[in-house]
């Protein structure tokens with residue numbers, strides 16, 4: 001653990017969690033408000049790619065504004081004082097919350113609400129021309145009133161600038177396994193996996209190795225949602241199945257999924273209205289580091305997602321990311 005007790009005016013308290021990139025600590029701001037502060041591990045700062053990923057997360061979290069994206073209060077993207085201050089979510093990430101539940105599943109209305117919020121966040125990101133690349137329960141945070149926010153923008157990039165392909169094997173679209181670039185449709189596929197996970201109580205595809213998972217995502221078809229959970233409203237179940245279409249072009253948009261989920265909650269879906277765009281402009285638009293176009297590369301192996309243990313290489317089967 002870091003010895004630091006303050007950073008940029010935030011008084012640091014207990015450790016909330018330890019990710020592959022950063023240590024997350026509860027902190028108090030100058031006005032006495034409780035926040036979570038992400039501080040990159042020394043190992044993160046020492047490795048250019050990892051440091052740039054953290055810098056990207058800080059920059060984009062501060063740049064985007066949407067009620068269902070984790071909000072950035074304050075931050076420094078690079079250097080020894082790098083940090084990111086975000087809201088404190090007492091229940092931790094959604095995967096941790098699910099693990100605490102006796103049945104490992106949420107009541108249907110709660111699951112529909114979380115999914116509608118994440119679909120709304122993706123609708124916004126895609127409207128901005130961005131791809132998240134890491135939609136999964138580990139990157140979703142839920143407040144006490146059941147509203148969800150999507151976080152971890154470390155791998156997010158603007159399509160116009162290009163970006164390094166990455167993803168988590170349990171959630172990764174077939175075309176990404178095949179070395180194609182990610183897109184809004186691959187985010188929708190990952191959302192489809194989450195739809196099965198939250199509404200059906202299990203992910204649609206399983207495997208004990210990266211190769212097994214790849215075969216499953218490329219060749220198998222998920223059970224129909226009606227079979228998995230007959231209580232799921234038919235239009236939502238149908239869109240969940242379509243979100244997992246093998247061909248990206250056959251998938252619905254995040255907005256279509258958002259609308260179906262809100263209808264299932266008994267609401268009339270309104271258009272998403274954005275006051276201002278966070279498209280890449282000026283400084284933010286300058287392709288930098290890992291998101292420079294020249295760095296686009298096909299995925300031939302899972303994008304490195306280091307283990308919580310120091311220096312260990314990423315392995316999806318040691319931590320169900």
Ligand SMILES: Nc1ncnc2c1ncn2[C@@H]1O[C@H](COP(=O)(O)OP(=O)(O)OP(=O)(O)O)[C@@H](O)[C@H]1O
Pocket residue numbers: 016017018019020021022023024036038086087088089090091092093096138141152
């Ligand atoms: N805002 C928050 N409020 C409460 N707990 C949090 C918050 N952010 C993160 N945590 C806790 O810290 C853990 C690590 O956070 P996170 O996964 O974002 O780390 P990371 O290193 O940035 O991510 P990655 O492992 O994907 O590189 C989470 O699993 C969660 O338990």
